Amino acid sequence: MTVTILITRPEPEAARFASALRGDHGDTANVLTAPLMHIHWTGALPALSGDETLIFTSRQGVAGFCRLTARRDLPCYAVGEATAQAAREAGLDATPCGGDAAALMRRLAEDGARGPFLHPRGAHVAADIAGTLRAAGHEAAEAIVYDQQPQPLDAPAHAVLAGPAPVIVPLMSPRSGQLFFAEAPAPRAPLLIAAISRATAETVPEGAARVLRIAEAPNAAAIRNLLRDMVKSAKRLEGGKRAQ
CATH class of the missing domain: 3.40.50.10090 (Rossmann fold)
Structure with missing residues (x-):
């Protein structure tokens, strides 16, 4: 199974961030954009x-x-x-x-x-x-x-959230967190949340994420650094599930 990084930022930031992450991770992760706002x-x-x-x-x-x-x-x-x-x-x-x-x-x-x-x-x-x-x-x-303005998650996003493979979700603001969990209150996929700030992390419902980490600085560069570690964590989580 492939780990997915699900980007919920509005365009054009979503496409710009996705391009950077594809450069970071190559074929080790599927980078998917699904803006929650326009x-x-x-x-x-x-x-x-x-x-x-x-x-x-x-x-x-x-x-x-x-x-x-x-x-x-x-x-x-x-x-x-x-x-x-x-x-x-x-x-x-x-x-x-x-x-x-x-x-x-x-x-x-x-x-x-x-x-x-x-x-x-x-x-x-x-x-x-x-x-x-x-x-x-x-x-x-x-x-x-x-x-x-809010917009719903699209069908491909709902599909990966309904699947068994881990999904990493970088959340770039408290409002993004609120909108994401309103759209996906109980996903089947194991979630790994990378929050840009403590206030953003506080929007994650208790027990909703297998992993919840906060970036060292409130910017996209720090989120990218955090995602490098979280992809490794997701691979370990995926391997553990296969071993069971």
């Missing part, structure tokens, strides 16, 4: 004075901002390197901040950034960036520029 562009930006410092916490936030304005002259901070790279590719001057909201706040403090800040974001976020900045005495606003 991107819906929405919202508007406030009037820009030109004094803003932008804060981006996702590639989609960058894309949503750039869809709504031609301005590329505002400085920006990005939660991680991948988001910073997306901002640079769009023509923005971006500073990466270590991978999570806490690291972003530390970098802003270290740099003495004063704002006003603007956080172009999705309708669902893991951390209240603008609220935290306001609580620290800064002027900060947010603009919802996209939504990640």
